[in-house]
Amino acid sequence: MKVWIDQDLCTGDGLCEEIAPDVFVLLDDGLAYVREGDTIYAAAKGNPEGAAGVAKVPEGQEADTIESAEECPGECIFIEP
Numbered sequence: 001m002k003v004w005i006d007q008d009l010c011t012g013d014g015l016c017e018e019i020a021p022d023v024f025v026l027l028d029d030g031l032a033y034v035r036e037g038d039t040i041y042a043a044a045k046g047n048p049e050g051a052a053g054v055a056k057v058p059e060g061q062e063a064d065t066i067e068s069a070e071e072c073p074g075e076c077i078f079i080e081p
Contacts, residue, residue, distance in 0.1 A: 001056075002079070003078065003079050011076075014032065020061055027045075032076075
């Protein structure tokens with residue numbers, strides 16, 4: 001399973017980071033980004049973001065990632081098989 005965030009839709013509520021901190025992180029700009037281990041998919045971190053910044057969901061985090069997408073008020077979390 002893979003996941004990415006459309007930062008244009010992100011409201012910065014941080015629910016995703018609360019639910020799945022191994023998959024999502026809020027940065028100083030107030031937006032959420034996906035992470036893969038120590039790699040954070042954000043231009044500020046030197047990596048592609050948005051649809052280009054697709055992270056592989058760690059094994060065992062699939063349910064929390066799906067819950068994050070369902071609970072997201074901005075509906076900005078997109079999951080791919």
